[in-house]
Amino acid sequence: MPTVAGGLTYSAADEEKRRGVRRMKTLATGLLIAVAAVYALAKWGQSSGAGGWAGYVAAAAEAGMVGALADWFAVTALFRRPMGLPIPHTAIIPTKKDQLGQSLGEFVGENFLSGGVVRVRLRAVGISSRLGGWLAEPAHADRVTAELATALRGALRVLRDSDVQAVVGEAVTRRADAQEVAPGIGAMLERIVADGGHHRVVDLVCVRAHDWLVEHGDSVMGAVTGGAPGWTPRFVDRKVGERVYKELLRFAAEMRDMPDHPARGAVDRFLADFAGDLQSDTDTRARVERLKSEVLGRSEVQDLIASAWSSVRAMIVAAAEDERSELRLRARAAILSLGSRIATDARLRAKVDGWLEDAAVYVVTTYRDEITALITDTVAGWDAEHTSRKIEAHIGRDLQFIRINGTVVGALAGLCIYTASRLLGA
Numbered sequence: 073m074p075t076v077a078g079g080l081t082y083s084a085a086d087e088e089k090r091r092g093v094r095r096m097k098t099l100a101t102g103l104l105i106a107v108a109a110v111y112a113l114a115k116w117g118q119s120s121g122a123g124g125w126a127g128y129v130a131a132a133a134e135a136g137m138v139g140a141l142a143d144w145f146a147v148t149a150l151f152r153r154p155m156g157l158p159i160p161h162t163a164i165i166p167t168k169k170d171q172l173g174q175s176l177g178e179f180v181g182e183n184f185l186s187g188g189v190v191r192v193r194l195r196a197v198g199i200s201s202r203l204g205g206w207l208a209e210p211a212h213a214d215r216v217t218a219e220l221a222t223a224l225r226g227a228l229r230v231l232r233d234s235d236v237q238a239v240v241g242e243a244v245t246r247r248a249d250a251q252e253v254a255p256g257i258g259a260m261l262e263r264i265v266a267d268g269g270h271h272r273v274v275d276l277v278c279v280r281a282h283d284w285l286v287e288h289g290d291s292v293m294g295a296v297t298g299g300a301p302g303w304t305p306r307f308v309d310r311k312v313g314e315r316v317y318k319e320l321l322r323f324a325a326e327m328r329d330m331p332d333h334p335a336r337g338a339v340d341r342f343l344a345d346f347a348g349d350l351q352s353d354t355d356t357r358a359r360v361e362r363l364k365s366e367v368l369g370r371s372e373v374q375d376l377i378a379s380a381w382s383s384v385r386a387m388i389v390a391a392a393e394d395e396r397s398e399l400r401l402r403a404r405a406a407i408l409s410l411g412s413r414i415a416t417d418a419r420l421r422a423k424v425d426g427w428l429e430d431a432a433v434y435v436v437t438t439y440r441d442e443i444t445a446l447i448t449d450t451v452a453g454w455d456a457e458h459t460s461r462k463i464e465a466h467i468g469r470d471l472q473f474i475r476i477n478g479t480v481v482g483a484l485a486g487l488c489i490y491t492a493s494r495l496l497g498a
Contacts, residue, residue, distance in 0.1 A: 135486020
């Protein structure tokens with residue numbers, strides 16, 4: 073489809089219509105020539121004494137010529153200056169193109185882009201009812217699910233990992249920096265200690281400590297004897313090492329097997345006191361905040377936060393591509409459920425219609441000037457000559473019928489006037 077000056081398109085269909093206009097012009101002009109020939113013959117017959125009928129024919133033909141010429145002038149004046157003469161109020165479309173575009177924009181804005189018109193039309197259409205019934209069909213729900221999955225995959229693939237990772241890392245870090253974590257940790261630890269939730273952790277530590285001592289007895293005794301003074305006999309160092317190892321092993325076994333062991337009570341009191349300090353002690357809270365900042369500032373933590381996006385994205389893309397994934401199955405079920413609810417729940421339909429109407433009204437009222445300006449600016453950018461040609465190609469055929477009708481109506485009017493004048497004269 074070729075494009076001419078100003079972005080106006082002029083297609084093969086337009087050219088075919090122009091050929092039709094030219095054929096109609098030839099027909100209308102031929103009729104004018106035929107009427108002129110009849111007029112000349114009638115006048116010749118009248119002067120030659122052919123009879124009274126010649127006067128009637130001459131009058132009808134004369135009036136037909138006048139009607140044809142008048143309508144030719146009117147039709148031609150829409151698109152160009154008749155015979156190139158600078159007659160006022162001619163070539164209306166080329167000279168008034170911009171005003172016509174502005175008037176068209178104002179007409180569309182006042183009659184199509186008003187809030188009242190939009191609400192009435194949307195309410196008459198009943199979008200929510202149609203939408204609910206459409207979504208309730210399994211085939212349509214499958215289609216919507218597939219389209220949403222495609223859009224989701226496309227969006228995730230378009231996003232650059234580095235940009236998203238930077239945003240996620242910055243958001244997590246900023247959120248963590250902005251919120252003090254010590255009171256929350258203290259309250260949580262306080263509830264855990266009160267409910268005895270930490271006992272399993274203590275049990276696990278005791279079991280692991282006892283097992284480690286059993287497996288690494290030589291290491292423990294080696295560490296004890298290695299720290300003894302050089303002047304002590306070696307067998308004494310070994311006896312001391314064995315004694316220390318046995319006491320450590322006994323202590324670990326007692327803590328493992330005795331829920332009411334004093335050391336366990338000490339752990340409970342320490343955790344309770346620490347939970348209180350996290351919530352109320354200024355120094356403890358400050359130390360936790362410093363530790364939090366140090367941890368967040370480490371490159372390993374930032375890399376971990378950033379890499380979380382890659383894992384999440386890969387998981388979502390894989391789920392979107394798999395038709396049997398839980399994500400797509402849940403999305404399909406949600407769409408079917410939504411469609412059924414909209415189709416059967418009148419209150420929900422009213423809400424949906426209200427949302428759609430409010431959204432449409434907001435768009436047309438907020439951007440009405442931009443929409444009408446698009447029409448006005450587009451028409452203003454069109455080339456005047458090509459605009460006239462395109463409009464003439466679309467409506468010129470009907471306008472040529474006006475010329476034909478003007479010839480016929482003029483001839484009949486002339487015949488009636490001549491007949492009436494003859495009767496009155498008689």
